[in-house]
Amino acid sequence: MPTGVAMRDARRQLFDAAERVLREGGPSALTSRAVTAEAGCAKGVLHRHFADFDDFLAELVEDRATGVAARAASLRAAAGTGTVAGNVADALDDLFRTVAVAVVGLVAGRDELRSRLRRRWPTGVPLLTEAVSALAAYLAAERNLGRVAPTADVEAVSAALVGAGHLLYADRTGAPPAVGALERIVAAVAASAFR
Structure with a gap:
């Protein structure tokens, strides 16, 4: 080198x-x-x-989580446009086509990395935790516009959507799922919340 x-x-x-x-x-x-x-x-x-490789990995995960949080503003700005299911599907596709799926395995497999990340994220997996927060903020904005049911628990719906999205993309060796497949899952998971 x-x-x-x-x-x-x-x-x-x-x-x-x-x-x-x-x-x-x-x-x-x-x-x-x-x-x-x-x-x-x-x-x-x-x-x-970086102090060591785990320090590098922790900062890598933090950097990628910050990127998810930064994209949350554009998702919130989409409130009132398109369909709620379509906007959520696009956001989940954007999340899982990045390194998010691999980060889950990385965090799960490295005890020292997980320990370092717990200082900022006491629970959950950082990128997924940020995605849940971003979706919840978006769904709350849509709820304010009347496109999500007023009684919808946007935090619970968001966690379910991120979990379902992760399962759809995890460990895929072929092409990622089509957005239409993701939209069907989004609609099914959040059927009672979306209007």
């Missing part, structure tokens, strides 16, 4: 490389050597920016 070559935004390049490794090889393929090889840098670059 090259040494002495400056990297622009090394942390971002390492995070993006880790996401590619996770997507292609899953959590078991994610090693510091695989990340730095994918990023095209020396292994020492990772250790110059």
